[in-house]
Amino acid sequence: MNDETTDAGGRFVRRAAQGTNHAPSLGAPFVESSNARHWAELIRDVYGGVDVVARTEDPFEGRLARRTLDRLETVELRTSAQEYTRTQSMVARQPSDDLFVTLIAQGEALVVQGNHTSTLSAGDFVFVESSRPYTVAVGSSTRLIDFSWPRDGIGLAESECRAITARAFRASSPLGRWLSPALLGLHDMDEGVSRAGVARIADGIADLLITAALELGTPEDVHAQWRGQYDEMLRFIERNLDDPDLSAETLVAHFFMSSRSVHRIFARFGSTPTVRIREARLERARQMMIARAHRTKSVSFIASQAGFSSLQVFSRTFTAKYGVGPRQYRADHL
Structure with a gap:
């Protein structure tokens, strides 16, 4: 009833x-x-x-x-x-x-x-x-x-x-x-x-x-209507990359939006929340591995700082992106 x-x-x-x-x-x-x-x-x-x-x-x-x-x-x-x-x-x-x-x-x-x-x-x-x-x-x-x-x-x-x-x-x-x-x-x-x-x-x-x-009837500058929200979500992702639970659901909860709305905003810029989070994590890890300040840090430590749940997941994802494993990439660029 x-x-x-x-x-x-x-x-x-x-x-x-x-x-x-x-x-x-x-x-x-x-x-x-x-x-x-x-x-x-x-x-x-x-x-x-x-x-x-x-x-x-x-x-x-x-x-x-x-x-x-x-x-x-x-x-x-x-x-x-x-x-x-x-x-x-x-x-x-x-x-x-x-x-x-x-x-x-x-x-x-x-x-x-x-x-x-x-x-x-x-x-x-x-x-x-x-x-x-x-x-x-x-x-x-x-x-x-x-x-x-x-x-x-x-x-x-x-x-x-x-x-x-x-x-x-x-x-x-x-x-x-x-x-x-x-x-x-x-x-x-x-x-x-x-x-x-x-x-x-x-x-x-x-x-x-x-x-x-x-x-x-699509307005002439659709991207401009969503750029502010999209950029704010990207900044939130960057600030929270060390959280292994960071996901599209995190964005939904933080920005008080529906899951469909969050995915639609990312789609307007040719991406998805999952892809943007993965790309941001890989880029942070790549930069840390070749930075002088982190030269003595282990690959496992760097992977955790970038929010990867395990060294195995990080190595597999990194290799798929850059063609070589993280240790080899680091050796080639130091």
């Missing part, structure tokens, strides 16, 4: 009951409403500060369902014509920092954020940020599905998010032909998926979406 509550920004969240280890429930019943005011309250329970305005003279109707897939939340809306607006004052009063994908499964919609406006038909989708004002207007008999991740776990710079939000991915585009069915299948997934399976599926979809986002 899950407890349902809202966070400080008014967003819907789920809390797993303590002591339960069952696979999460992927299904969720629809909540229906034929009262526009009640419907607006339901929407605000999910999205926080938004205005909801009906755009039809016909009797109002709305159906809403929510599902949780690890760090991913999905929300399905089936509604009459209406408009959702999140203003700057709402952002200030009820802040949140999610990046979500809005997929039109049926009908049509208009999405506006920043300087971008997109008109969507069935199968099309867009990115929207909750940390900035936006408007979503849907036509009658529209089925809309939102997929929401915390933005700090996605690994996109702020400028990248601004470049991609409210820009349409067409169902007929090369990436759309892959991702639209994948998103629908993810939302419609039945019971019986393990917790670990849910996490892998959600992360895999997130990675595919980021690939699509970067293909759609």
Whole structure:
């Protein structure tokens, strides 16, 4: 059994009951409403500060369902014509920092954020940020599905998010032909998926979406957006090379980032945390072995100072890098 509550920004969240280890429930019943005011309250329970305005003279109707897939939340809306607006004052009063994908499964919609406006038909989708004002207007008999991740776990710079939000991915585009069915299948997934399976599926979809986002609209100087964090991580690595447990997980814990975000930052500069740590350790050991100040130090001592777990690991890694073993290299350069 899950407890349902809202966070400080008014967003819907789920809390797993303590002591339960069952696979999460992927299904969720629809909540229906034929009262526009009640419907607006339901929407605000999910999205926080938004205005909801009906755009039809016909009797109002709305159906809403929510599902949780690890760090991913999905929300399905089936509604009459209406408009959702999140203003700057709402952002200030009820802040949140999610990046979500809005997929039109049926009908049509208009999405506006920043300087971008997109008109969507069935199968099309867009990115929207909750940390900035936006408007979503849907036509009658529209089925809309939102997929929401915390933005700090996605690994996109702020400028990248601004470049991609409210820009349409067409169902007929090369990436759309892959991702639209994948998103629908993810939302419609039945019971019986393990917790670990849910996490892998959600992360895999997130990675595919980021690939699509970067293909759609990458800022001109992406590296500049990440250079500061990357350089700070490299300095941290240099300061902690003597720690044999130094790893990508150390960076995740120290910089309060997700593992995916850390790896993505290194990937932007053509590397990985593991490779950079290994290269830095080898370079420190190489310099120490040929430095006059360390001429009397043993190779084993130098290996430990560079953070290698054993002399055997150091010798094997050094030989693979420089073509000769550490003792021979030292003899050749003194």
